[in-house]
Amino acid sequence: MPKVSADKLEPGMRLARSVTRGRLLLIAKGTELTEEYIEKIRAMGISAVYIWGPSHPAIPKEEALAQLDRRFRFVGNRPYMDLLKEVVREHIENLYD
Amino acid sequence: MINISIRDLRRRVEGIIGLPTIPSTLRQISRVIGDPSISLKEIGEFISNDPALTSKVLKIVNSAAYGFPGRISSVSHATVLLGLNVIKGLLIGVSVFELMQNTMCGLWEHSLGCAVASRLIAKKKGLEGYEDVYVAGLLHDIGKLVLILEFPKEYEQAMEEAEIKGITIFEAEEEHFVTNHAVIGSWLAEKWLFPYNMIEVIRYHHKPYLSKSASIETAIVHLSDILLRAEGLGFAGDPFVPVVSPVAFEALHLSKMDLREILEEMRDSMEIKEELFLS
Ligand SMILES: [Fe+2]
Ligand SMILES: [Fe+2]
Numbered sequence: 001m002p003k004v005s006a007d008k009l010e011p012g013m014r015l016a017r018s019v020t021r022g023r024l025l026l027i028a029k030g031t032e033l034t035e036e037y038i039e040k041i042r043a044m045g046i047s048a049v050y051i052w053g054p055s056h057p058a059i060p061k062e063e064a065l066a067q068l069d070r071r072f073r074f075v076g077n078r079p080y081m082d083l084l085k086e087v088v089r090e091h092i093e094n095l096y097d
Numbered sequence: 098m099i100n101i102s103i104r105d106l107r108r109r110v111e112g113i114i115g116l117p118t119i120p121s122t123l124r125q126i127s128r129v130i131g132d133p134s135i136s137l138k139e140i141g142e143f144i145s146n147d148p149a150l151t152s153k154v155l156k157i158v159n160s161a162a163y164g165f166p167g168r169i170s171s172v173s174h175a176t177v178l179l180g181l182n183v184i185k186g187l188l189i190g191v192s193v194f195e196l197m198q199n200t201m202c203g204l205w206e207h208s209l210g211c212a213v214a215s216r217l218i219a220k221k222k223g224l225e226g227y228e229d230v231y232v233a234g235l236l237h238d239i240g241k242l243v244l245i246l247e248f249p250k251e252y253e254q255a256m257e258e259a260e261i262k263g264i265t266i267f268e269a270e271e272e273h274f275v276t277n278h279a280v281i282g283s284w285l286a287e288k289w290l291f292p293y294n295m296i297e298v299i300r301y302h303h304k305p306y307l308s309k310s311a312s313i314e315t316a317i318v319h320l321s322d323i324l325l326r327a328e329g330l331g332f333a334g335d336p337f338v339p340v341v342s343p344v345a346f347e348a349l350h351l352s353k354m355d356l357r358e359i360l361e362e363m364r365d366s367m368e369i370k371e372e373l374f375l376s
Pocket of ligand 1: 238267278279
């Protein structure tokens with residue numbers, strides 16, 4: 001769930017968190033952004049909002065997968081650990097697509 | 098092996114909260130929540146008197162990861178909605194942040210992620226007490242903090258040994274100390290007057306098959322801990338993924354899709370740290 005700065009927002013992005021001002025709800029989470037909403041956000045001087053989707057990870061994919069192998073190095077063949085590793089691998093790979 | 102009997106160790110752990118190495122807020126919190134005569138209302142007032150504490154507690158319960166529908170705007174509101182155990186747990190959770198950062202960096206993220214994942218699994222399993230499972234997840238490794246504060250050199254050695262031998266920190270602890278962080282954590286949970294089920298979850302989160310009265314809750318925290326390490330989020334004392342208990346895993350009966358969703362929420366929950374402590 002990345003935080004996207006107001007000048008990089010595009011129509012079609014969906015809010016992962018509500019945009020609020022103090023306790024006032026301005027745009028509810030889950031809302032799909034339109035040109036109007038984006039203008040509104042910029043006009044209010046809000047610098048960034050949370051958008052649905054994977055955050056961009058800090059390390060390259062190959063390194064992330066190598067680290068995954070290292071973490072599972074001693075347990076990869078134990079019951080259910082192969083299944084867990086596979087799910088995590090898919091999840092990590094998805095962060096990069 | 099540290100030369101101390103289990104009884105002396107327990108006395109020392111229970112006394113640790115009074116030591117000068119513990120920040121005064123945490124010492125005070127421990128005293129307040131460990132006092133059986135203090136009411137929920139009084140605990141709420143205690144939080145409200147501390148603006149920093151108030152803001153952190155409210156930020157956590159209003160965070161996306163907590164997923165409470167609607168906004169909780171005051172501590173008194175939070176105490177009514179979430180109940181005593183959650184409020185006590187959050188108080189400890191936010192007040193150990195700095196200590197964890199300075200002793201085992203990443204343990205706080207590990208703890209918070211475990212809380213969020215545990216709560217989600219508990220909800221999926223239809224458990225009514227999912228808030229208590231959240232708190233058990235949040236505090237499950239608090240024993241590590243105590244061990245590392247009390248025995249910094251020995252704990253450092255245990256961590257090194259775990260990495261060299263390819264064992265988990267839990268296994269290394271048992272070689273260096275008369276007991277392990279799970280048991281120590283359960284002593285603290287008892288001292289802080291948490292319900293019996295929660296004490297049992299903390300005590301057996303690495304041996305879920307030993308839990309009698311809270312086996313599903315224990316299986317949940319056991320699996321959440323493993324998922325965090327599998328995903329590589331936070332740090333819990335060693336770089337390896339512990340083996341999941343097949344019985345616990347089967348009891349939870351989660352689909353691949355469930356697991357994916359849990360991993361996603363865990364990752365998202367990491368963002369609250371910035372909101373809480375860097376802003
Ligand atoms: Fe643990
Ligand atoms: Fe853990």
